[in-house]
Amino acid sequence: MDTIEERSTNSNKSNKISLLRLGIDHLVSEDDEIINIQCGRIGKIENLYKCKNLRALILISNHIEKIENLSELRSLNILELYQNSIRKIEDLDELINLEVLDLSFNKIQKVENLDNLKNLRKLFLSSNRINIIEGLDNNTKLTLLELGGNRIRHIGNIEHLIQLEELWLGRNKITNFESLPNLVKLKSLSLQSNRLSEWALSFQHKCCNLKELYLSHNKLPSPPIGYFKNFKQLHTLDLAANEISNLEEISNITSLEELWLNDNCIDSLDQIELLKKLKNMKTLYIERNPLQLNLGPAYRMKILEILPWISQLDALSINSNIYLTSD
The missing domain is CATH 3.80.10.10 (Ribonuclease Inhibitor)
Structure with missing residues (x-):
């Protein structure tokens, strides 16, 4: 019978990967x-x-x-x-x-x-x-x-x-993005899952040709009024899993097509009403906010009554020919 040491040695040998050679194998x-x-x-x-x-x-x-x-x-x-x-x-x-x-x-x-x-x-x-x-x-x-x-x-x-x-x-x-330089050709920027807790004031005057901005899973509060006024081409904004409660400034980004706001602090349909200005928006993620709990089973239907033109709400693709009942 093998000793414990012998069994361990045999196990290591069997677990060792047999490597192959480039140009030969x-x-x-x-x-x-x-x-x-x-x-x-x-x-x-x-x-x-x-x-x-x-x-x-x-x-x-x-x-x-x-x-x-x-x-x-x-x-x-x-x-x-x-x-x-x-x-x-x-x-x-x-x-x-x-x-x-x-x-x-x-x-x-x-x-x-x-x-x-x-x-x-x-x-x-x-x-x-x-x-x-x-x-x-x-x-x-x-x-x-x-x-x-x-x-x-x-x-x-x-x-x-x-x-x-x-x-x-x-x-x-x-922890902050104040030091980000003005990269005028930048189209996509991702700072997801970092340690951001405040909006860099200088950023609102930089990288204004951005089309996609990903800032999810940080601790950002609601953006200040006027913050995005120079971002005329921004079509995708991911702010999921932050600490956002007010959508006033976001509602001014009329170029937006895709907006992720799930897992934030939005608690009222009044905030959704602000998004009526976003006529180009096709996709909205807003689940797991206090709003969803407050509305209960009527959550999706209430959102779509305010924003009937969107084609996707959370993970649900909206078919205009299908009447959406409550969950």
């Missing part, structure tokens, strides 16, 4: 323009020196611990190493034509060694261990920066990214 060809291997048990980037025409290398959900052996891939436009075990950004200096880099869901602690990637357009670094936004001085062509799910406390070092159209900073530890 997973064959590659010098004619390959795209290599896409997901969940392939690859432990190392290797044997790609002959793939001179490679434009996209996608090795998602493998067991890669290091970025290496890429210096010959000068034609590479897309590098996706999502969900591996990479700890450091390195060995990218020769990839001067790289436009998309995805290193999300790894163990990276620092944004570094990107200086030569001057053609980089999209950078994905979500769900790592990054504390500071840095190391992007030469990446002025970036149009998308994804840093959600990290440990960032301060928005900084991005004022030179004037081509930026999408900035994703959700699920960090940011």
Whole structure:
């Protein structure tokens, strides 16, 4: 009979993943323009020196611990190493034509060694261990920066990214957004699930070409009157799970098409009446406010009597040919 120690050793052996080799177990060809291997048990980037025409290398959900052996891939436009075990950004200096880099869901602690990637357009670094936004001085062509799910406390070092159209900073530890620079081309901004408790006064004069603003799961109060007057193109506003009770300023954003206000402090139909001005609105999420409890089974019907043109209320798609009864 095996001892406890022997059984433990045998168990560890059986649980150990048998890694496969790129270029040997997973064959590659010098004619390959795209290599896409997901969940392939690859432990190392290797044997790609002959793939001179490679434009996209996608090795998602493998067991890669290091970025290496890429210096010959000068034609590479897309590098996706999502969900591996990479700890450091390195060995990218020769990839001067790289436009998309995805290193999300790894163990990276620092944004570094990107200086030569001057053609980089999209950078994905979500769900790592990054504390500071840095190391992007030469990446002025970036149009998308994804840093959600990290440990960032301060928005900084991005004022030179004037081509930026999408900035994703959700699920960090940011306490205010006063330091956000005026990025005139920015279309989408996410600060969901941070630690925001007040509206940054300077923000109302910045990033006024925004089309999508995501601020859910913070502790924001009702926005001040006039706060959104410069945001003429805003069509999606997510303020779910905050501390909003007054919709007066939100009702002035007449460009809105989608509005999330669920899980707030709205308690009266008078606030819904204010939204009558939003004739472009198609989708409204407002469930789990005190209002729903106050109205009881008549909740949906009362909302739709005030806003009959919307096509979706909470998760319910509204068919104009169907009479909505109470719940």
